[in-house]
Amino acid sequence: xxxxVIFVLIAVFxxxxxxxxxxxxxxxxxxxxxxxxxxxxxxxQAFQNLTSPEEEEFLRxxxxxxxxxxxxxxxQRAAIEYVSCAASNxxxxxxxxxxxxxxxxxxxxxxxxxxxxxxxxxxxxxxxxVAQLYIGMFLPGTRISPMRIAxxxxxxxxxxxxxxxxxxxxxxxxxxx
Amino acid sequence: MTALKLLWYYLWIxxxxxxxxVVGVMVRRKLYQxxxxxxxxxxxxxxSFAVVFATYxxxxxxxxxxxxxxxxxxxxxxxxxxxxxxxxFFHLVRNYPPVSRFARPIFGWTLVALLLAGVVLAAFVPGNxxxxxxxxxxxxxxxxxxxxxxxxxxxxxxxxxxxLSWRNHLFGIALGLxxxxxxxxxxxxxRAQLGYVxxxxxxxxxxxxxxxxxxxxxxxxxxxxxxxxxxxxxxHDTEVWNQELQRLLRQ
Numbered sequence: 485x486x487x488x489v490i491f492v493l494i495a496v497f498x499x500x501x502x503x504x505x506x507x508x509x510x511x512x513x514x515x516x517x518x519x520x521x522x523x524x525x526x527x528x529q530a531f532q533n534l535t536s537p538e539e540e541e542f543l544r545x546x547x548x549x550x551x552x553x554x555x556x557x558x559x560q561r562a563a564i565e566y567v568s569c570a571a572s573n574x575x576x577x578x579x580x581x582x583x584x585x586x587x588x589x590x591x592x593x594x595x596x597x598x599x600x601x602x603x604x605x606x607x608x609x610x611x612x613x614v615a616q617l618y619i620g621m622f623l624p625g626t627r628i629s630p631m632r633i634a635x636x637x638x639x640x641x642x643x644x645x646x647x648x649x650x651x652x653x654x655x656x657x658x659x660x661x
Numbered sequence: 662m663t664a665l666k667l668l669w670y671y672l673w674i675x676x677x678x679x680x681x682x683v684v685g686v687m688v689r690r691k692l693y694q695x696x697x698x699x700x701x702x703x704x705x706x707x708x709s710f711a712v713v714f715a716t717y718x719x720x721x722x723x724x725x726x727x728x729x730x731x732x733x734x735x736x737x738x739x740x741x742x743x744x745x746x747x748x749x750f751f752h753l754v755r756n757y758p759p760v761s762r763f764a765r766p767i768f769g770w771t772l773v774a775l776l777l778a779g780v781v782l783a784a785f786v787p788g789n790x791x792x793x794x795x796x797x798x799x800x801x802x803x804x805x806x807x808x809x810x811x812x813x814x815x816x817x818x819x820x821x822x823x824x825l826s827w828r829n830h831l832f833g834i835a836l837g838l839x840x841x842x843x844x845x846x847x848x849x850x851x852r853a854q855l856g857y858v859x860x861x862x863x864x865x866x867x868x869x870x871x872x873x874x875x876x877x878x879x880x881x882x883x884x885x886x887x888x889x890x891x892x893x894x895x896x897h898d899t900e901v902w903n904q905e906l907q908r909l910l911r912q
Contacts, residue, residue, distance in 0.1 A: 485854060487850075488850045488854040491807075491846060491847065491849070491850030492847045492851065494810070494846065495844065495847035496843075498843040498846070502817065502840055506832075506836055509832060574824075575824040578824040579824065601759045604759055607822065607824065608763075611822070
């Protein structure tokens with residue numbers, strides 16, 4: 485009886501998930517119409533500071549253990565928030581790049597391809613990083629490699645610049661003037 | 662003929678008619694080149710319907726003939742549905758080489774894990790073993806439902822997280838199949854507990870009718886071409902780029 489009930493619940497969950505996916509897809513064109521509303525601010529330096537092993541060691545040495553663990557958890561929570569924001573921005577840029585990939589200009593298509601590859605990598609790293617940060621929240625000393633997230637985010641924004649330049653070369657000249 | 666019997670015939674015949682339209686649209690738009698397995702599935706669904714229906718209504722055929730025709734249809738359509746899932750996966754990742762590299766092993770391992778779970782759970786879920794033949798068919802059907810539902814959930818979840826774009830036709834095929842697999846899973850679970858319940862046939866057939874309509878709507882849809890414009894950003898550090906990106910996107 486119990487297993488049958490579990491199967492029915494899984495089926496209901498799956499059905500709701502598919503309905504949500506259809507609804508989400510219908511509303512996802514909003515991202516292209518107004519991408520600014522979906523971009524969240526990310527302070528990479530602050531993120532690097534939060535995940536710095538030196539900072540953690542300094543806090544560990546300076547604070548009583550109970551206080552250190554409380555602050556460490558708060559720092560990890562903040563770092564998770566930063567990673568989530570970066571991943572969310574990557575999703576927005578991914579949508580923009582997918583649209584730009586349909587451009588007729590081969591250089592713009594190539595730039596869009598690179599942006600897509602980086603945005604996807606950042607999303608994958610973000611998934612790993614969030615898991616590691618959650619583990620680190622309860623096991624201080626667990627290291628994550630924030631540089632990968634930060635580097636990828638930098639590369640991604642650089643590629644947005646390049647894509648913009650390729651799509652509007654004349655405006656670039658006029659801006660320089 | 663009672664209203665319920667009429668409804669029964671409607672739910673049996675109408676999906677085949679809709680599938681016939683799907684086949685027609687796919688031929689006209691040459692979509693069979695892009696989705697050969699889905700096309701084969703739709704075409705087989707129409708042809709096998711004709712055979713199974715004939716064995717059901719014609720006095721020339723016995724009950725065993727009907728059962729065999731039904732079983733063959735079930736086996737082939739189930740196999741083709743797995744093929745469609747692979748086709749969906751192939752189309753979804755082919756434009757993303759970085760995803761393609763790690764997604765293939767993930768897809769393979771998900772299939773193995775679901776197969777193991779399906780086999781183990783099928784062995785534990787009770788069933789009426791009095792009709793051995795139908796019992797085996799139902800166990801296999803239930804296992805297939807678990808696999809298909811799980812694979813489609815994994816595909817949807819994976820693509821949603823990574824932000825992979827679904828083209829209209831592909832999304833429609835996956836959505837229809839996903840809804841059908843979910844309901845079939847629930848129906849199989851209830852049947853395993855309660856035995857054969859006639860009203861569940863209506864649920865199953867009604868869902869299949871809805872899915873056939875979803876497929877028809879999506880194969881009729883044209884692929885939309887999205888476009889977006891970027892403007893120039895200054896080359897400074899990340900924080901400035903980020904601010905500029907926001908400013909740019911607000912324009």
